[in-house]
Amino acid sequence: MIDGQIHNILSVANVIVDIKERLEKKHGPLKRVSVAAAGRALKTAEGSMTIDISENTLMNDEDINRLELAAVQQAQQKLLSSASMSKDEYYYCVGYSVLHYKLDGEEIGHLLDQTGQTASVDVIATFLPRVVVESLLSALKRAGLEMEALTLEPIAAINVLIPPSMRRLNVALVDIGAGTSDIAITDSNTVVAYGMVPIAGDEITEALSNHYLLDFPLAEQAKRSLSSGSDIVVTDILGFEQIVPSNEVISIIRPAIERLAQSISNEIKRLNGGQSPKAVMVVGGGSLTPTLMKELSTCLELPENRVAIRGLDALTNVTLATEIPSSPELVTPIGIAIAARRAPIHYMSVTVNDKTIRLFELKEMTVSDALLAANVKARQLYGRPGLGMSISVNDNDIIIPGEHGTPSIVRVNGQIASTKDRIADGDCIELHAGKEGRHASATLADVVEGSGTIDVTIDEVPLTLVPEITINGVNQPLETILQDRDKIIIQELHTLATALEKLNRNDLLTTSTFTITLDGKPIAHTVKSVEFMANGTVIGTSYLLKNGDNITSEKKDKLTIGEVINHLGKKLADEITVTFNGETLLIQKQRIAITVNGQQASAKDFIKAGDQLDLITLQADPIRFSDIFTSSDYQLPKNTSGNYQLLRNASPIGFNEPIFGGDALEIIFT
Known part of the structure; x- marks a missing residue:
């Protein structure tokens, strides 16, 4: 192994x-x-x-x-x-x-x-x-033997040395063994990275072996003797025995120690986003190598008291037999034993669609864990949606989506289950794939709804109007099934003007022109000779007719000043909508004064050809709280006593302060 x-x-x-x-x-x-x-x-x-x-x-x-x-x-x-x-x-x-x-x-x-x-x-x-x-x-x-639990060596060391309460700190744990040095990094309340460098204690042993011509086991024994600080006795492969001071041996292996420290430090920085952690804990037999802690602190640019060897005395909630030495090389084995009891990764076998899957329980295992181990893709948990369709209606793109797929059905031991349901060793899981959604489908009638045949009455004359609809330039019935990329053109025949032309009543579309003088300049104005009403409401000739409309016409020989001003694109008054004591009010404030032939006039007055119209722009005074009384029938409550307060949006306001659209206004008595 x-x-x-x-x-x-x-x-x-x-x-x-x-x-x-x-x-x-x-x-x-x-x-x-x-x-x-x-x-x-x-x-x-x-x-x-x-x-x-x-x-x-x-x-x-x-x-x-x-x-x-x-x-x-x-x-x-x-x-x-x-x-x-x-x-x-x-x-x-x-x-x-x-x-x-x-x-x-x-x-x-x-x-x-x-x-x-x-x-x-x-x-x-x-x-x-x-x-x-x-x-x-x-x-x-x-x-x-049957595997009851699986634990990971670096996780075991972390679990006994760095409990969750300490993992908010950016700390590195290094387990220096014989062939490898395992590294774990904590930060932000979790273990954020694991790593390894392929050199450890054997690197130092090999340096001793090469320099003194020692057999590897003897070199290992000599290395372990360095911790005592006394002279060591070595016998080379030629049988010569010599006594060497420990400080001399340390100077011989210093380059190897520096290489080991540098390799570990580089990996720590790589795992930690290019920077040194706040502290480093070192365990394992290799941690006892002389001067290694000092070299690590130098490479990581940390104070020497931030890089420390941790032995069994650092373990909490652990009782040790008296014969067990407090050595850092025992931290990881004890951590493995404890982790196997406290947080083991239990092994279980289940079947997914008759395929045997082995799972390791880092937590209580669920159906989703088994599906993942069986390489079931997430998209397989839902049927694929049907293909959509893109069409154009009067140059406006419309997307018709396909039907959604249905979710898959999961059964555990024959019973319907969800992906969150827990599973146990030996469970049989069946995944029945969901049905795929149908591709998008639509008829011409589905996308031209509202453009069908309609019946209207114009001055008591009934009329039936039928639109012209083409698909890719060809007339088609409403039952036609659409295809992807179809181009639909609807030529509307439903406007009032088109209907009048169909009835040969173009005489109702005539207009007349008369000239007035506006602010000293002559202006020609076009007047419609006829006013149309649809179900009691005034409409224009561009009005889109609806099924059942009753249209009437009435001769019109006068024009109001307001109509002229609207035609000129001018604004007679500013308007805002507010609420006052719960009542919705439209408040208008006049911005233009009107005179006709030198006489004051209103927007509702009529105007005739040759009239002199003058528009006087008034001062742009803001709409104030006091203006609400021009639009409200508010009366003071009877038997009121005490003071009153004016509020805007629940905040006090003065009587002459500006108000704005959407404001909630109140008068309260205290």
Whole structure:
């Protein structure tokens, strides 16, 4: 077994059997075992997913879980598509954590019952390579053991040394072993990164071996003797024995110590966004290497008291037997034992559509965890929507959507379940794919609704009007089924002017022109000879007729001053709408004074050809609180006593202060 990977299953199984037999002599039969996987086998990837929720009701648990599942799958795809991964590699997802929820691009605590335009989730997912998992299971099976729980070595060390309450701090944990140095980084209340450098204590041993020509085991023994500070005795491969002062040995291995410190420091900075953490905790047998802590603090530009070796005395809630030494090399093994009990990753087997899937319980496992492990894509949880259709109606583009697909049906042991339902070892999961939505379909009548045949009456003469409708330039009946990219043209025959032409009543469309003088300049004005009414309301010849309209005409030989001014595009008065004591009021303030032939006039007065019309612009005085009484029949309440107060939008206002459209005005008595 090398660097956490089993290279010979049979040999490893024999070692397991040997250990198992020794333990069984002391503790009795053993059937289940907790396993620790090496940190270098663990891979993490972040994923994110955003969906449109503008047409949805409130977000529920199922919607959120499907969103999270899609984000984890995105992380898995990112991992599998990275340049460091080969096509044949497959990684099991062993769990994920939500980093952020976002609503309309802004971070939010949770998405449950939220509504908006878009919902997003960011996750960090952890993965183990299949070869690691399968080889572990095979070795255990040969040894007659069942995997009860799985723990990860760097996570184990973090769990016993840095509890969740400390993880808001930016701290690095380094476990320096023999062949590798495992690194974990905490920040913002979570473990944000894991890493590894492929050098550790053996690097120092090899430096000793090369310099003094020592066999590797003897060099390892000499290295461990350095912590005592006394002279060490070494015997080289030629049989010569010599006594060497420890400070001399340390100077010999200093370049190797510096390389180790620099490698670890570079990886810490890489994992920590290019900068040093606030502090570094070091465990493992390699942490006892002389001057290593000082070199690490120098490389990381940290004070020496911010880089420290942590031994068993740093563990909380742990009782140790008196014969157990307080050594930093025991922190990780004890962490593994504790993690196997406190937060184990339980192993289970389930079937998904008759395919056996192995899962590791970082938490209580759900149907979605099994679907993810079975490589079920998030899009498979819903039937695909049907294809939409794009058409043009009078040069206006219209999109006709396809039908939504139906959700898939999930059954656990034959019972309908949701993706959030918990599962247990041996469960049988069936996924019945949802139906795909039908493609968009519409008839000509569906898109030209309101443009059909109508019946109207004009001066008691009945008339039936039929529009001309073409599809791609060809007349088609209303029952015609539309195709994508069809171009529909509707030639409206429903205006009053067109109807009058159809009735040969063009005489009703005649106009006359007369000239008046406006502010000393002659102006020609066109007057319609006839005024039309539709169901009692004045209309123009461009009025769009509706089925059942009754149109009447009346000769018109006079024109009001207001009509002339409107035609000129001038504004006689400013208008605002307010509420006063709960009553809606339209307040007008005149901005133009009118005279006709030198006499004061109003907009309702008639004007005739040759009249002299003068418009005088009045001072642009704002509309004030006092102006409401020109539009209101407000009466003071009877038997009032005390003071009164004027309010605008619940705030005090003066009698002559300006008011604006939409204001809520009040008079209250105190």
